[in-house]
Amino acid sequence: MIYTTSLQDITEHMLEGFFNDWENAPTPATHLHLLERSYKVVVAIDEEKNEVVGFITAISDGLLSASISFLEVLPQYRGQGIGKDLLKEMLEELDHLYMIDVVGDETVKQFCEELGFQPSIGMVKRNLAFQSGKED
Template identity: 45%
Template sequence: MVYLDSLDQITEDQLDSGFFDGWPNPPSVRNFYKILENSSYIQLALDVESNKVIGFINALSDQVLAAYIPLLEVIPAYKNQGIGTILVERMLEKLQDYYMIDLLCDEELQAYYTKRGLIKASGMMKRNYQNQSGIQV
């Protein structure tokens, strides 16, 4: 496994199709690549044998005070091997100088993120599930 912090040398063909497991309307591979490309920061896990990205985390930031982590995904076949934990740790290290690092997650994931130094908070959100696959690019 190799961990990368950019899309340099990564193509759409290297994005495994197993991401967004359980999503009824996941982003296309093209939109997935655009998500990574438009993020302020990314961390990728690349399986060197298959030459496929099998895990990622991204962050959006104002580059001054705040960063938001919207997605952490690991291909189901690679889960429970510590890959997600390494991705989170690498991202938090990258974001350590920001005043606020926010992340919104389901209640069953709060213990996972608490173990990684985040604290539980309340927040508000809106989801337009009909747009879950993203704006078509």
């Protein structure tokens, strides 16, 4: 497994299988745009299959704060520490910032706490009509 911040050789076909539990999932093309437009990105690549098996993205003002917006690992690769490794890599990318926020489900809570995150109260609003992504 390799972890990289470069999207240079990442193609749409390498992004199949993500968002599989979403009702109205983004296409691989939209997924690639999402990665390209993020402030920071780290992808996990299975070198043998030349396939992206996990990714994490952050949006930021580049000065004080960042929010980790996506962290996903393909179902068949879960439970191998890839998500935690992606988060560690992203924290290194963002270590110059004052605050880093993560909103996620229970599956990420433990390893977030292990990496120094503290529980917080948060709110989210979702517009499901645009769940697949709205291209410019």
